Amino acid sequence: MKLPSFFGSRRKRLKSRIVSRILSHFALIVATLFALFPIYFIFWTSILKIQLAAISLSSLIPNLALITLYNYNYVLSDPTFFTIYLKNSLIFGLSAAGVGLVLALFTGYALSRFTFPGRKPFIYFIIALMQFPGTMLVIPYFFMFKELNLINTYLGLIIPYSAGSIVFTGILVKNYIDSIPEDLEEAALVDGETKTGAFTKVIIPLIKPILGLGVLLAFIGPYTDFILARAFITGNSLQTLALRLYSVSSISSSGGAAIDYGVFSAFSFLMGIPILIIYLIFQKYIISGLTLGGVKG
Amino acid sequence: MATVRLEHITKKFGETTAVDDISLTVNDGEFVVLLGPSGCGKTTTLRIVSGLEVQSEGHVYIGDRVVDNVEPKDRNVAMVFQSYALYPHLKIYDNIAFGLKARHVPRAEIIKKVNETAKMLQIHQLLDRKPAALSGGQRQRVALARALVRDPEVFLLDEPLSNLDAKLRAATRIEIKNLHLRLRKTMVYVTHDQVEAMTLADKIAVINQGKLLQFASPMEVFMKPAHRFVGDFVGYPSMNMLGGELEETAAGTFFFTPAIRMKASGAQAGKYILGIRPEDIVVSKSSSKGSLECTVRGLERTGSDNYLFLDYSEGGIVASVTGPDYSAGEKVYVTFDPANAHFFDAVTGAAVPLSASI
């Protein structure tokens, strides 16, 4: 019987391990370049004074001499950026995140903890309703809110924005609460808390991760919404960042050659800052919330 | 006065009856253990006392007060959960202080009480940590501290030792017993472990399939099991059960099993079960009058006790023996004092006052 050479097999193993490592790094580097390139593209063009037609590969090579704050100046020197666009987008985003999250919290808790007759068919029913494409609710909403004279009003947008996240976030919260042992609330009840007290003192602190994710999702939706805003907002005073960005980016009309591309990029970056702030505040919770929400089920 | 009185408590979950007409009274300062196999309804009974579960029928009294419609927070009971149910987001200090804060006890008093209790249970050096940083035994102490600090009228403990390893379990068992002796508070304790029940309890309530089978002192439960199930469940190894019949013959009344015959009186003719504990069985290497011939199947040594597993013509018997000099296949002869025999009704399982003699 021929014994395998110890050194030979070790060298072979080592070699295949190195090859697989190199391949892994190569794949990850390609993926990372792919993931980061568009972001770099926005960032770099935002500090260049450049039109779309003038962007070439060579203009994307970092060059300190080309850097200018012209675009940011241009966007920020227009007071309506703050007084209309940013203000309105923040109003819609924050109020929807606030209202929607509180509602989702109650919903998720009720769905997770309370048994009521017909609970399972009820959840099936909700899942079926969720299949109705949200975008298409815009049409009936449009007529409903027209009837109520809520078109082109803050309330008329805040209501559907808040409602938009309640079912999805509610189920997210429910799944998360399902993973918290019921003993904890019962201990609080015996310890002298009311049901509400057990909810606020035990459950809420424990579901922070999912609330972080919920805040982010519930904010980004309305903050960057184009569909409802496009359909509901007719006057100048309610215009949002998303509507403005869309008009800044509209290339199709002029063929795009003359579009002031740096301004678009700078606008995009400025629009992203509030999201970045929320992301940073809740960062700790978002990743764990994301993975938990997805793996469950 | 903190007696706990259950009056005809029944609890149904849909079609299943978890607790079936249980009545018992726990006197002030008494340590009562609810003992039974898992799923027997003992935990549900405890939760009904705490108010976390509401009975379908019957009344619960704590002290002189009917608490049927009183919420858990107003029953002045404290509970230790099997999982300990420590709040993972709170430090140990805040875990222990939780109930006092909920009851708006002044801050200075909370600090004093938490520190006292923590010292008593030797967890005062852990107060700044979170539960995740604690070992199982430490968490168990925190759970105890959280109940103790409240100084409630009644303590409810739901299998508090089942998540500990054997050594720690034995040590904590003694500590709980000492705590009770020191505090003399009313305690209701749920377990499926008969050793815990025997060592801790002033009184044991044996529950099976939702029914209370016996409520008595540990010694009485052991010596005079009121039901076949009690005899079987309490004591290790289990009581030997031999089915037989009581018959009246010309020579007198006899209890027959296929292998044994003895004089007996005190009940009507019919089918009964004879129960005899392994430690009441005498094993001899030579036959004597009325002895039962058995074959040794095996010997289980636990160090201090040895259990002999025997086969006879109709089944198996376990005997507790001192000497280890038995080998498989060997023939031995078994006798026992009829005075040590227990008799149960073959149908209902209830104990029957039969007295037997050779």
Next chain:
Amino acid sequence: MAHIEEKPFLFRLKREWPAYLYLLPMLVVLLLLTIYPISLTFYYSLTFNGPLPAPGIPPNTYVGLRNYNIIGTSDLPLTETLIMNSFFWATASIVIFIAVGLGLAAILNQPLRGKTVYRTLLLFPWAMPAFITILTWSNMLNFNFGIINAILGLFSIPPVQWTTGGFWAVWGGLLLMNTWLSFPYYMVVFLAAMQSIPKDLYESAEIDGASILYRFTHITVPYIGSTVGFVALMGWLFTFNNFYPIYLVTAGGPGNLTSIFVVRVFQEAFERSHYSLAATYTVIDFIIMLFVAIPAIKYTRLSEGWFK
């Protein structure tokens, strides 16, 4: 024996009334902002509304199945196109997402230097708001001035008509962008699922002499299968009606090449004021969604997380 059955019921109600209070907001939202508008949509699909070619019929008249007849006969090619495009869009996207997501997750699930850095950087596209990045992609895909064609030029590849060309060019551009938008989410979720597989399973398989491929197909796949299935189903349902990528880049064009239901509905309603027609397409879309979602949820046990 004391019977106090009524009392505990009232007691329960008294104790648990917050339960119903907690559910109230959801019920109100469901009723007023979901069930009612959905019913309205069904109703609109049965009425005449908007400048349809229907001389003589006043607005908001009940016209029965007239709208369905219109799209079922004269408009048939478009309806068929919408169905096929939506299915293609959702299915192709999901297949790519899963392949890329699983691949990257598998790579990141091995001991590798700097993998947390990779993971953080790879998550960037997900963290950016889609509305902004889609507009950026739309510019990057521009035929004349887009940077993508410039990059292709580096490799001597002739410029591609990403928004105006043929089937593979336009769908290819959209799928490339959609992959960029979504792969981080799939990667992170699959990675988390893989990390939850007990290590000793792999160790015992390795001792038993199982190859890497065998370990992947016999341990990894069965273990994370339900996660992948659930995420794929949810992703498919979402992509089927994902509005922005197509609306902002091709608006369904060129012609109807990339027209999907949700884009068409928006255009019919808010660019052409064909509200009834839009409602009719919505109902058809909804029915397709139910036909896919309900059996998948009911028969595959993918939804266990929803019930516990």
